[in-house]
Amino acid sequence: MSLVIPVMPAEMSLVIPVMPAESDAEIQGEEVRLRISGGEMKGITEAPHYIENLKDPVLKELRSLNPLSSRRCIYRVPKRLRQGNEKAYTPQVVSIGPLHHGEEPLKGMEEHKLRYLRSFLDRTGVSFCDYIQMIKNQEGRLRGFYAESVEFGSDEFVRIVLADAAFVIELLLRYYGKKYRGEDDYMFNNPRMLWDVRPDLRLIENQLPFFILQDLFRFFSSSSPSLLDISHKFFQGEIDSKGKEENFKNISNGDVQHFVDLIRILYGQLKSKTRANITVTDTPNVTELHQAGVKFKEGKGSSLFDIKFSHGILEIPKLTVDDTTELTLRNLLAFEQCHRREEDYLANYVFLMKRLVKTPEDVQLLVDKEIIDNWLGDTHKISTLLHDLGTGMMVDHHYYAPLCKKLKDYREKLWHGWMVNLKQNYFNTPWASISVVAAVILLILTVIQTACSYKSVPLF
Numbered sequence: 001m002s003l004v005i006p007v008m009p010a011e012m013s014l015v016i017p018v019m020p021a022e023s024d025a026e027i028q029g030e031e032v033r034l035r036i037s038g039g040e041m042k043g044i045t046e047a048p049h050y051i052e053n054l055k056d057p058v059l060k061e062l063r064s065l066n067p068l069s070s071r072r073c074i075y076r077v078p079k080r081l082r083q084g085n086e087k088a089y090t091p092q093v094v095s096i097g098p099l100h101h102g103e104e105p106l107k108g109m110e111e112h113k114l115r116y117l118r119s120f121l122d123r124t125g126v127s128f129c130d131y132i133q134m135i136k137n138q139e140g141r142l143r144g145f146y147a148e149s150v151e152f153g154s155d156e157f158v159r160i161v162l163a164d165a166a167f168v169i170e171l172l173l174r175y176y177g178k179k180y181r182g183e184d185d186y187m188f189n190n191p192r193m194l195w196d197v198r199p200d201l202r203l204i205e206n207q208l209p210f211f212i213l214q215d216l217f218r219f220f221s222s223s224s225p226s227l228l229d230i231s232h233k234f235f236q237g238e239i240d241s242k243g244k245e246e247n248f249k250n251i252s253n254g255d256v257q258h259f260v261d262l263i264r265i266l267y268g269q270l271k272s273k274t275r276a277n278i279t280v281t282d283t284p285n286v287t288e289l290h291q292a293g294v295k296f297k298e299g300k301g302s303s304l305f306d307i308k309f310s311h312g313i314l315e316i317p318k319l320t321v322d323d324t325t326e327l328t329l330r331n332l333l334a335f336e337q338c339h340r341r342e343e344d345y346l347a348n349y350v351f352l353m354k355r356l357v358k359t360p361e362d363v364q365l366l367v368d369k370e371i372i373d374n375w376l377g378d379t380h381k382i383s384t385l386l387h388d389l390g391t392g393m394m395v396d397h398h399y400y401a402p403l404c405k406k407l408k409d410y411r412e413k414l415w416h417g418w419m420v421n422l423k424q425n426y427f428n429t430p431w432a433s434i435s436v437v438a439a440v441i442l443l444i445l446t447v448i449q450t451a452c453s454y455k456s457v458p459l460f
Helices: 049-064 104-124 128-137 139-144 154-176 191-200 210-217 227-238 244-249 259-267 286-291 325-339 345-356 360-368 379-388 401-412 414-426 430-456
Strands: 011-017 031-037 040-044 295-299 308-310 313-317 319-321 372-374
Touching: 104 154, 128 139, 128 154, 128 210, 139 154, 154 210, 154 227, 210 227, 210 259, 227 244, 227 259, 244 259, 259 325, 259 345, 286 295, 286 360, 286 401, 308 401, 325 345, 345 379, 345 401, 360 372, 360 379, 372 379
Parallel strands: 295 313, 319 372
Antiparallel strands: 011 031, 031 040, 308 313
């Protein structure tokens, strides 16, 4: 069947018969009439009932959609990243914020949250109702920090935020100083519990906006340390950067969005942010560079990302690898990939290290040079970790592309390899060096003697 619509005059009626439905509810002879005036549709009448049935729920869903907030910075980790290690993104002991609240494995901590909430209220002297009202007034802003709609109703959402915020503040304060702890503090009297809770506060899906913690913390006495101070002390042991103290001095409260963002700031930035147009192809690994004569040295820069190559020396800041390194780096990467693609320093770092460290032998060489501090004990685990961190990761800017090109060009100069081979095989010990020198002297003397003998022989 074909539908022919001729060119219409300025005003006329167009009648389109509705085709019979393929379901049991047949619709026959019903017409949708469109009044067209000057080429414009004026209205639709007599819509089929199935359109009416569909319209109401769809319009209801459209009306319930919240506008996307420019503040959103707390995300669920995308599947492309999550498939590398699901456990690294999932809280194991305590839920913070709404995204994992109510999950069965985490319910055991709810009672401890209430105990800390009671201590929090006693410590500040502010009433429960005043705190509830304060959070209620900020509810819209709080929800805007989450990249997806929060399913909890208003009252439950406010209750979750207050209980979790009080728990976090009390935890950080008690970690900061013993004088803030009670004698019956289950968390600090059981070191294993504290050890299990700490990683959960570094998960991108398990965060509260920093501003609400700051708002609640304002009611503490003026003699108390700042929220930034107690947060810094709690997380500084997890941050592998020589410049973390310097980076901390430059932070203000307004700079921090949540704890994962705080850790990102403490790691520092790339000093050189030039976006290279160089295509990154193959980069020689550590073992190949060593064979080409490259020397390795622990970098002393203020950031983990300050990797330099000059005059045959590759400087790489120390990387400590322990049981928590993967979790920390994965969540920093997830935050960077979801929120800070313009500042993908860690993604670039992982991209480079993945190319430099391809085998356990590469790891061992960097361990020997005190560039990798290996707390796992297994070099194979570290090489696998650096490789797997890049799963699902996208790198846009390739800040290290010029460095990769320098390393590749250096290795391709054959004389570097010859010099290294000479040093490694003939000057590797003092006695070997003496033997080589003696052999060279003997060779020179032999040549001189031969030349002298040749000159002393008459030609005729």
